[in-house]
Amino acid sequence: MKIMAEKILIITGGTVDYEWAKDWLSAKTYDYCIAADSGLVHADKLGIRVDYILGDYDSVNEQLLDTYKKDTQTVTYPPEKNYTDTHLAVITALKHHPAVIDILGATGTRYDHALTNIFMMKEALEAGTECYIYDKYNKIYLLNGNKTIKKADQYGKYISFVPMTEEVVLTLKGLKYPLNGYILRQGLSICQSNEIKEETAEILIEKGIVAAIESRD
Numbered sequence: 772m773k774i775m776a777e778k779i780l781i782i783t784g785g786t787v788d789y790e791w792a793k794d795w796l797s798a799k800t801y802d803y804c805i806a807a808d809s810g811l812v813h814a815d816k817l818g819i820r821v822d823y824i825l826g827d828y829d830s831v832n833e834q835l836l837d838t839y840k841k842d843t844q845t846v847t848y849p850p851e852k853n854y855t856d857t858h859l860a861v862i863t864a865l866k867h868h869p870a871v872i873d874i875l876g877a878t879g880t881r882y883d884h885a886l887t888n889i890f891m892m893k894e895a896l897e898a899g900t901e902c903y904i905y906d907k908y909n910k911i912y913l914l915n916g917n918k919t920i921k922k923a924d925q926y927g928k929y930i931s932f933v934p935m936t937e938e939v940v941l942t943l944k945g946l947k948y949p950l951n952g953y954i955l956r957q958g959l960s961i962c963q964s965n966e967i968k969e970e971t972a973e974i975l976i977e978k979g980i981v982a983a984i985e986s987r988d
Contacts, residue, residue: 776803778871779864782819783857783888784809784830786879791907792817799873805864807856810876811839825863826856855884858891865898877904878911889913889982890935896980910985918974918983922967927987932962932974939979945969952977 780801806814808826821843827850864872877888895902896913904911910926934957943950947966
């Protein structure tokens with residue numbers, strides 16, 4: 772079913788700090804919410820209305836699932852599949868051509884899932900949809916063009932850039948450590964823990980894709 776959704780929230784089964792999430796969500800509004808498998812548990816504890824549920828539900832209480840099934844669109848996938856539940860949620864969200872997708876629960880103790888979720892945002896980038904992963908300490912997104920960040924709006928004290936392609940050509944302005952047409956290759960750590968010093972910072976990507984990580988300790 773086609774829905775009009777400018778902003779979509781995806782909640783998946785990684786780690787969610789509920790106290791932080793409740794406060795963070797209080798300033799947010801969404802047109803649509805997708806719970807990916809055990810993300811339904813997080814959504815229930817956070818009191819979030821869920822519009823769409825997907826997954827194999829191997830880690831969801833049957834009674835909880837039945838409660839939501841009554842008035843929530845539900846799709847079941849087999850445990851053995853070619854995509855993670857989070858990836859399926861992003862694919863589902865992109866079908867509605869949203870402007871923004873925010874994801875909670877995409878990080879945690881499983882580094883394999885966290886890394887995959889970061890790389891998976893490339894689909895949203897290619898579709899022209901802004902896509903962000905949030906947790907208590909980080910805001911993560913991909914860039915292949917230019918972006919301006921107001922210091923007042925920065926998620927945390929630090930901002931780092933990790934190349935997602937073999938090399939990235941980037942310029943950084945308004946940061947403590949500026950760069951001009953720098954070739955950032957995979958494996959280099961020169962772009963870790965930068966800080967915005969001016970009122971606004973400019974990130975200019977001439978080539979490649981970077982993961983930008985705004986973080987706080």
